Amino acid sequence: MNKTLVCTALFAALGGLSQAQASDAKNVILFIGDGMGPSVLTATRLFKVGEEGNLEIMSLPRSARIKTFSHDAQTTDSAPSMAAYTTGVKMNNEVIAMSSDTKAVAPSKDANGNKGINNCTGDNGTPVPTILELAKAAGKSVGAVTTTELTHATPAATYAHICHRDAAYAIAEQAVPGGAGFNAALGDGVDVLMGGGANHWTPYSASNKGGRADGRDLTAELGAQGYQYVTTQSDLAKIESGKVLGLFSAKSHLDYELDRVAKGAANTQPSLSEMTAKAIDLLSQNSQGYFLMVEGGRIDHALHATNAKRSLTDAVALDEAVKTALGKVDLADTLIVVTADHDHTMTINGYAAKGNPVLDLVKNGDGSTQHDVDGKPFTTLVFGNGPNRADVRPTLTSDQVMADDYLQETGVKLGSETHGGGDVMLFADGAGSGRFKGTLDNTLVFGKLKEALGL
Numbered sequence: 231m232n233k234t235l236v237c238t239a240l241f242a243a244l245g246g247l248s249q250a251q252a253s254d255a256k257n258v259i260l261f262i263g264d265g266m267g268p269s270v271l272t273a274t275r276l277f278k279v280g281e282e283g284n285l286e287i288m289s290l291p292r293s294a295r296i297k298t299f300s301h302d303a304q305t306t307d308s309a310p311s312m313a314a315y316t317t318g319v320k321m322n323n324e325v326i327a328m329s330s331d332t333k334a335v336a337p338s339k340d341a342n343g344n345k346g347i348n349n350c351t352g353d354n355g356t357p358v359p360t361i362l363e364l365a366k367a368a369g370k371s372v373g374a375v376t377t378t379e380l381t382h383a384t385p386a387a388t389y390a391h392i393c394h395r396d397a398a399y400a401i402a403e404q405a406v407p408g409g410a411g412f413n414a415a416l417g418d419g420v421d422v423l424m425g426g427g428a429n430h431w432t433p434y435s436a437s438n439k440g441g442r443a444d445g446r447d448l449t450a451e452l453g454a455q456g457y458q459y460v461t462t463q464s465d466l467a468k469i470e471s472g473k474v475l476g477l478f479s480a481k482s483h484l485d486y487e488l489d490r491v492a493k494g495a496a497n498t499q500p501s502l503s504e505m506t507a508k509a510i511d512l513l514s515q516n517s518q519g520y521f522l523m524v525e526g527g528r529i530d531h532a533l534h535a536t537n538a539k540r541s542l543t544d545a546v547a548l549d550e551a552v553k554t555a556l557g558k559v560d561l562a563d564t565l566i567v568v569t570a571d572h573d574h575t576m577t578i579n580g581y582a583a584k585g586n587p588v589l590d591l592v593k594n595g596d597g598s599t600q601h602d603v604d605g606k607p608f609t610t611l612v613f614g615n616g617p618n619r620a621d622v623r624p625t626l627t628s629d630q631v632m633a634d635d636y637l638q639e640t641g642v643k644l645g646s647e648t649h650g651g652g653d654v655m656l657f658a659d660g661a662g663s664g665r666f667k668g669t670l671d672n673t674l675v676f677g678k679l680k681e682a683l684g685l
């Protein structure tokens with residue numbers, strides 16, 4: 231049979247493409263390294279395996295370069311950049327999964343001083359469908375897993391629609407089937423939800439000062455809808471099937487991986503790999519397949535602080551989660567995509583000798599340091615802007631700069647380092663991964679995920 235005949239026969243067998251497109255992938259796992267720009271990836275490789283090694287992420291055979299600007303900004307925040315991946319629409323900074331005309335309007339403070347009053351109004355833009363919603367509507371199971379608060383911009387862009395990312399209490403409501411504020415496009419709800427920040431899901435009290443002013447206990451409401459609610463690594467491990475809500479910190483994000491590990495036996499939080507493995511085990515029980523988003527969210531936070539060590543350690547944790555997923559799925563029916571939502575201003579500078587630790591001072595092959603014009607040593611990793619900029623540069627030592635809490639130096643002094651506006655990398659493997667190549671606008675990733683799933 232020639233190619234045309236093969237195609238015609240296939241087309242007929244599939245009943246034509248008018249209803250639904252032919253799918254390559256039954257399952258999609260979308261990994262996001264928040265803020266994991268190209269230099270962060272390279273530094274993570276140097277940190278984990280050295281110059282000649284490769285991260286698991288870098289072993290994926292397909293790659294593309296992604297443009298990340300938002301509808302109104304050269305440099306994006308995580309809300310529109312993640313939402314570009316999940317919806318295919320360019321939106322303004324701070325906006326989550328809404329039409330391009332949506333204006334970002336910040337929530338205001340409630341009686342307890344929390345940003346609990348949502349100021350998004352019904353006439354301010356319209357929700358746009360997410361890939362998670364489309365997968366759910368097609369009968370697949372869906373999940374969102376993160377090391378940040380579960381209501382943070384990146385996970386929220388899979389299951390919520392709102393004019394401002396800071397409206398965390400309203401974002402949480404959208405995930406609760408049957409409750410006021412529920413996002414009906416989620417059908418019977420997101421099957422797997424894991425992250426931090428239980429305070430956005432539970433009522434305000436003297437011991438829960440970041441809690442909800444409306445008194446709702448969304449964990450109980452989700453429980454009434456059949457969800458299993460877990461708050462520890464050991465309880466998560468016991469779950470074998472069904473829907474799960476995992477909130478592993480009372481407030482704010484999960485620990486940085488470096489601190490989670492340092493806690494030893496006192497640690498109660500699962501690793502990103504453990505959450506990923508559990509999510510795959512649960513979602514893959516659906517014979518119609520699944521969509522899963524996994525975020526290494528705190529790579530970004532440590533970069534904002536110019537704390538390279540914690541950032542690279544969290545990026546290694548994401549790489550381990552990718553390895554875990556690769557070990558569990560069949561790439562013949564599963565598409566794995568790993569990318570970042572935006573860059574940061576970290577750079578790899580100087581001419582350090584091969585093998586020099588990436589967190590260390592820039593050193594020559596004989597161990598001597600390289601110097602600035604004033605004769606002072608400097609680190610390989612520095613940032614374009616951020617908090618650590620002394621009027622006169624200190625004379626740094628290796629002990630200082632290799633410490634967990636060391637903050638890399640910055641060019642411009644800002645209280646918090648900004649995102650970078652540079653393009654980021656995307657890596658893919660498995661069913662349908664061939665469509666990821668060249669330089670792509672971030673909005674095009676959505677269509678390629680959709681095509682791969684035949685949605």
Ligand SMILES: [Zn+2]
Nearest residue numbers: 265530534649
């Ligand atoms: Zn950020």
